[in-house]
Structure formats: structure tokens, C-alpha cells
Amino acid sequence: MPTDSGLRRLVLGTMLAAFPGTTPPDWARELTAEGLAGHTLFGRNVDHPDQIAAATAALREARPDVLVAIDEEGGDVTRLAHATGSPYPGNAALGAVHDLALTRRVYHAIGNELAAVGVNVNLAPTVDVNTADDNPIIGTRAFGADPLRVAAHAGAAVEGLQAAGVAACAKHFPGHGATVADSHLELPTVDVPLSVLRDRDLPPFAAAIAAGAKAIMTAHIRVPALTGEAPATFSRAVLVDLLRGEYGFTGVVLTDALEMKGAADAAGGIGPAAVRALAGGADLLCIGAQVDAELVETVVAEIIAALRDGRLDLSRVEQAAERTAALAAWTRAAAPVRATGTDLGYAAARRAVQVEGILTGLDAPLVVQLFAASTIAEGRVPWGLGPHLGGAEQLRVVAAETDAETLRSRAAGRPIVLVGRHLHRLPGGPELVESLAGSHPVTVVEMGWPSRWRPIGVRAFVTTYGASHANGRAAAELLGLTA
Incomplete structure (x- = not known):
């Protein structure tokens, strides 16, 4: 020993x-x-x-x-x-x-x-x-x-x-x-x-x-x-x-x-x-x-x-x-090989975005981001479309603490872009989305794991496959919301 x-x-x-x-x-x-x-x-x-x-x-x-x-x-x-x-x-x-x-x-x-x-x-x-x-x-x-x-x-x-x-x-x-x-x-x-x-x-x-x-x-x-x-x-x-x-x-x-x-x-x-x-x-x-x-x-x-x-x-x-x-x-x-290129991540994120439905009629929408807690692995890292929005109004809400009528009233006839992470398992999330979409033009941006769930009545369902800064910019650009 x-x-x-x-x-x-x-x-x-x-x-x-x-x-x-x-x-x-x-x-x-x-x-x-x-x-x-x-x-x-x-x-x-x-x-x-x-x-x-x-x-x-x-x-x-x-x-x-x-x-x-x-x-x-x-x-x-x-x-x-x-x-x-x-x-x-x-x-x-x-x-x-x-x-x-x-x-x-x-x-x-x-x-x-x-x-x-x-x-x-x-x-x-x-x-x-x-x-x-x-x-x-x-x-x-x-x-x-x-x-x-x-x-x-x-x-x-x-x-x-x-x-x-x-x-x-x-x-x-x-x-x-x-x-x-x-x-x-x-x-x-x-x-x-x-x-x-x-x-x-x-x-x-x-x-x-x-x-x-x-x-x-x-x-x-x-x-x-x-x-x-x-x-x-x-x-x-x-x-x-x-x-x-x-x-x-x-x-x-x-x-x-x-x-x-x-x-x-x-x-x-x-x-x-x-x-x-x-x-x-x-x-x-x-x-x-x-x-x-x-x-x-x-x-x-x-x-x-x-x-x-x-x-x-x-x-x-x-x-x-x-x-x-x-x-x-x-x-x-190790003998490292250096890489070049500054926009690689953003270009990759753009390629990943998938759209189901029709992305039309999104002039001056109300962007609603549904609160989602971060995991310990992720930590509290900013996410969403907020950093990339031009003049669009954004509202952050807790799904289980708001209702469709409140959001319709706030939108005042404008379309709503609803942004979430893992919406299928967010408390109150699926119910809020479908209640809102029943009588209002709604586009969903899913920035978490998309699952098999798709809300009834939405105009479009956009999947980014992640909530990084690059993913958020890619979605905002696709929706025509960047400055």
C-alpha cells in the first residue's frame, strides 16, 4: 500500500x-x-x-x-x-x-x-x-x-x-x-x-x-x-x-x-x-x-x-x-484542426425548422410566450422569440394562470403566435392552445420536444427542435417578425 x-x-x-x-x-x-x-x-x-x-x-x-x-x-x-x-x-x-x-x-x-x-x-x-x-x-x-x-x-x-x-x-x-x-x-x-x-x-x-x-x-x-x-x-x-x-x-x-x-x-x-x-x-x-x-x-x-x-x-x-x-x-x-465560418449555427437552425399548416396573415401579431421551467441540466438560459422580434408585441404568461378570452382581448383582432416548450406536457398548455384556436387565428411555435400531439384548430404548427438563440432567430425570421 x-x-x-x-x-x-x-x-x-x-x-x-x-x-x-x-x-x-x-x-x-x-x-x-x-x-x-x-x-x-x-x-x-x-x-x-x-x-x-x-x-x-x-x-x-x-x-x-x-x-x-x-x-x-x-x-x-x-x-x-x-x-x-x-x-x-x-x-x-x-x-x-x-x-x-x-x-x-x-x-x-x-x-x-x-x-x-x-x-x-x-x-x-x-x-x-x-x-x-x-x-x-x-x-x-x-x-x-x-x-x-x-x-x-x-x-x-x-x-x-x-x-x-x-x-x-x-x-x-x-x-x-x-x-x-x-x-x-x-x-x-x-x-x-x-x-x-x-x-x-x-x-x-x-x-x-x-x-x-x-x-x-x-x-x-x-x-x-x-x-x-x-x-x-x-x-x-x-x-x-x-x-x-x-x-x-x-x-x-x-x-x-x-x-x-x-x-x-x-x-x-x-x-x-x-x-x-x-x-x-x-x-x-x-x-x-x-x-x-x-x-x-x-x-x-x-x-x-x-x-x-x-x-x-x-x-x-x-x-x-x-x-x-x-x-x-x-x-x-492533440493536433487540432481549426474551423472557419461565423453563421454556421444560425444557418443550421434555419434548416431545422419545420412547418405544418399555413404561415399567412401574420401582420403585427401578438406573440405570447408560455412560461416553462428549465431543467437542472439546462439552467436558466434565455429562450424564445423575444430577442429577435422587430416591432411585434410580446406577452409572457403562465398557461395555467391565464385564459383564452384574456389573450383574445389583448390581441384586439390581431393574430396570435403562441410560443412554448414541450407544450404537450405543460400544465394548462394544450387546453389553452385549443381553446384559443377555436375562435382565433393562432400559430404555434414549439421550441421543445415536439411529441406527437398537434393542437386542433391552429393555422400552423412550427417546430424548431430546440430553444437556443439560433433556434429562436430561425423561427422569428420564418414568421417574418424580425426587424
Whole structure:
């Protein structure tokens, strides 16, 4: 058994922390110098490109091969553009366009933006197959509901990112797309046999592996046929037998955030979750967003205790640290290819918009945006048509707290453009839309997962396949509402 200091450095080499603010605090830099694998950046760490570059440079002064990760999926999940919304459409829009070269170019462009500010691991692409219309956490983050289409775009996204010298991390293995619960808040269950996973959920991961993905992220979901009562993040049957044995993955297995209830509650805390994840076959532990020095020390102490009392084998932790170090070495040796083009994301978003019905008679409409809460993954990022409207009047309402007559009166004979996200499951949304459309000209703009629901009586149903800044501009332009 190594010395205490040797064990500490070994264990730190399996961990991704996070820090508050736009400048790494002393403790974050000190832990990095001691051997901490790296940090994940969140929206609160991001102000402007020069600031991000300075923050990542400060971490590299502590140790040159530090990993700096971020969730930059484009579309609805963005950290670089959290203040305005992403200039790129997300996966659902790219899947709807179904141009693999475009997906590769968009992810290459995102990778270039990350590399320019010193980020070397992107916790993307999301390659879950969104087979549940009511999925509360994946939705437009998925390339679609067809496994083969998602697989094709998964490979293209990985290739695009890694051509920019940024490691791709395909997520969430073995597939979060069939859930109707959010693993940030509870432990979802996907109760299907392995044969269904192989046909429906796993092809995109196989494609990502074939494309050379450097990392794959685990899902905090329960698959009884494989994991019993535990999440996949703790399961050797999933992470070792299936992912490595059957699918031949040799890169880094990275956990989803261990602070999420799907992991922490299942293990009795973040520290025990870290131990179980390592024992299950994970290599790099994403602690989460709310991290400080005390939490890092608590997790380190828990893992060291597990090594001493036999819950963890030393060889398993050494293997995890070696894989993580190999990933860091790849990021330093990568020879990125730079991309050009400034309007790529907006052009892609325009191609994704689909219209059912007739877009006429929309002079001077009342634009009504229905409030929709953001998921934890998305954060509070602006969305809608508002930033792109010329002189059109916009009203924001809560669907369950307004009524059709109020909106008709406010419109005063003008047509109404009703903008929403996931309208089919928005409380009061379907009823409000159909009541309004029964006696008023209404055009619906769906900026979430469109589902199979179509409201009766509307003049047109416009699907953007996402709510990014680019998606919003594309819809506003199509409707003739931009200045």
C-alpha cells in the first residue's frame, strides 16, 4: 500500500471537482497542483472568453496536464452562452436536418470555441435515444428517437469535437432516453431486457466508440436486468462486462455528477457514491457543481478508507488514475484542426425548422410566450422569440394562470403566435392552445420536444427542435417578425 501522501495523490487523480466564481480560488489551484485530475466549469464560472481563458490558464499554472471539462452541448444546454442562449442548434435540430457533415461541422466549431478558451473535455454529445415523449431531462438534447439516426450523428459529433483537439464524452450510458424521471432528482428505472437495450439504446454508444470517443459518461438510472436496485454508475455488469467487454471501450468511464440524487441517495452520500462508482468500473468521478475544498477532502478520505478496509482494490484505483492520465496526455498531444465560418449555427437552425399548416396573415401579431421551467441540466438560459422580434408585441404568461378570452382581448383582432416548450406536457398548455384556436387565428411555435400531439384548430404548427438563440432567430425570421 502506498504512503498516505501517495494514496492521496492517486485518489485525487480520479476526481473532477468544480469551484465557484470566475477565478479559481486558492484551494482549487492547490488541489490541482497536488494531483486533482481537473475541474468542471459551469455557467457561474463563465463571464466572457478572455476571463475563461485566464481561469483555465491559472489551473494550468498549477499543473499543465489538468483536465478542464464543460457541458457545452449546443442548443438548450450551454455554458459558454448561458447569458444569451447558444448560437448553435442542439442535437434534435441537427437530427431533424439529418446532414452528418453539418453535425460534424457544428461540433467542430463548438470544439474550436472550447479549445480557444482552454477547455479540453466536452461532456457531450448526448447520444441517448429519446423514445419517451415525456422524458423530462433528455428531449431536445437527443438527436432523435431512431437509434440508427442517433448513432450516425453520434459518430459525426465525436469526430467533429475531437478534430478540434477536445475530448468527447458520449452520454449517458447505457441510455437515458426512455426515462420519465430526472436522475438529478431521483433514480429513474428502465425496466427492459438487455436485448431491448442492444436494439434501442446502445447503437449510438457503439458508434461513438467506433468514432474514437475518449470518454463515456455513466447514467444514474436503474436497469433491473443488469443493475438490480443500484444505478448503472455503480454496476460492473454495465461498465465492465457490457461497455468494456462487449462493446470494446478502452477510454475513460466518467460518472455523471455524484451529487445528483440518482447516485448520492442510492449510496448514502457523495463519498460512498464515489467508492461504489470506482468499484463498479468508473475511472473519473464528476463530483458535481456545488463543490468546495471540504467536500473534496471528504470524498478523498472516504475512498482512502475504502482502500484500507477492503471495499476497494488498490489496482482498480490505479487503473482508473492511469486511464485518466492517458486522457490528459491525449489532450496535450492533440493536433487540432481549426474551423472557419461565423453563421454556421444560425444557418443550421434555419434548416431545422419545420412547418405544418399555413404561415399567412401574420401582420403585427401578438406573440405570447408560455412560461416553462428549465431543467437542472439546462439552467436558466434565455429562450424564445423575444430577442429577435422587430416591432411585434410580446406577452409572457403562465398557461395555467391565464385564459383564452384574456389573450383574445389583448390581441384586439390581431393574430396570435403562441410560443412554448414541450407544450404537450405543460400544465394548462394544450387546453389553452385549443381553446384559443377555436375562435382565433393562432400559430404555434414549439421550441421543445415536439411529441406527437398537434393542437386542433391552429393555422400552423412550427417546430424548431430546440430553444437556443439560433433556434429562436430561425423561427422569428420564418414568421417574418424580425426587424
